[in-house]
């Protein structure tokens with residue numbers, strides 16, 4: 001539904017804007033209209049600078065929410081965006097719903113909230129960030145309890161042992177790391193260069209299971225104590241690609257996820273995907289597909305998506321070109337937007353995971369991000385069943401830069417603004433609540 005039909009008080013300058021602020025705003029003309037709007041929006045319709053928000057504004061703000069990306073949005077490199085801290089305090093004090101939606105992962109949400117508070121200069125006991133952080137793997141918290149309690153998962157990532165502990169806290173009762181597997185049977189991987197570092201911490205396999213190397217790999221008469229993996233979870237960017245690709249490949253060619261077996265369906269041209277991944281093998285879940293990420297180094301670094309490309313390459317080579325079947329979380333995956341939307345509808349940051357029983361409808365959610373391929377694309381493509389509109393705002397403080405070759409990003413946002421403070425000002429004005437950047441970035445609490 002066009003924005004102009006939804007704003008609490010239709011605003012004259014929005015009349016020509018209905019197309020540009022909708023989710024479908026992907027063509028060139030609309031994009032320019034949106035950018036133009038941003039430049040026009042200067043005349044106040046209602047001022048918040050002089051005091052508390054009035055009732056009409058309060059109602060308008062109670063029907064919207066914000067989803068903030070973190071890296072490149074709340075800070076640029078190591079430097080917090082000026083005014084971001086004050087802006088967050090301000091929207092918190094006005095009871096506006098918001099979450100932080102990041103493709104980062106590999107740690108617990110509370111660890112991320114603490115580090116983000118510190119980087120923004122907020123104290124930990126300020127109720128601004130806690131229970132609002134959604135990491136790439138956080139949606140797994142909401143997985144079916146039977147899957148978490150009954151099944152066995154293989155988990156890997158930058159720090160598999162930390163990932164396991166977080167997965168245990170999510171409710172996954174049996175989480176196995178690559179280190180557990182090579183500790184259980186060193187024939188799986190005949191190299192020991194990382195045994196004293198990355199793979200140093202291991203635990204016995206659950207329920208007394210073993211990794212046997214005496215099984216005929218094609219036999220379906222699998223011993224009762226053979227390790228069976230039901231899901232593979234790549235939590236974030238793995239460090240030992242060699243071992244991880246080996247073990248994941250072993251499982252994807254196995255009979256029903258029993259390590260050390262080989263499915264007799266592999267390569268059967270009469271079956272879908274030539275029989276590959278057609279024999280009850282574990283599902284492969286990747287927590288995000290970001291190919292690159294930005295560090296202090298001048299050239300972008302490889303992320304989890306690069307690992308997936310390497311795995312796809314090996315898979316294609318070993319299967320004669322079969323498709324690697326997997327599911328992805330993280331932006332732009334719709335699983336992640338569904339999860340974030342549900343959290344915002346049941347917003348309860350006083351609860352441990354930010355979700356309460358009570359549901360409050362939303363009219364619009366504004367996604368503020370720096371990455372067109374993930375933040376913007378995901379928000380543009382997301383169409384929740386309840387009809388809420390997700391609007392994408394691109395900031396210039398992160399990975400996207402306007403260059404002579406790329407004047408506009410491939411995935412076009414509703415609007416491009418300088419930074420996150422400007423993004424919130426734009427969104428609030430779009431709701432008919434006029435605010436200035438100065439007010440949002442000021443220390444005043446009203």
Ligand SMILES: [Mg+2]
Pocket residue numbers: 069070071072073369370371398
């Ligand atoms: Mg970012």
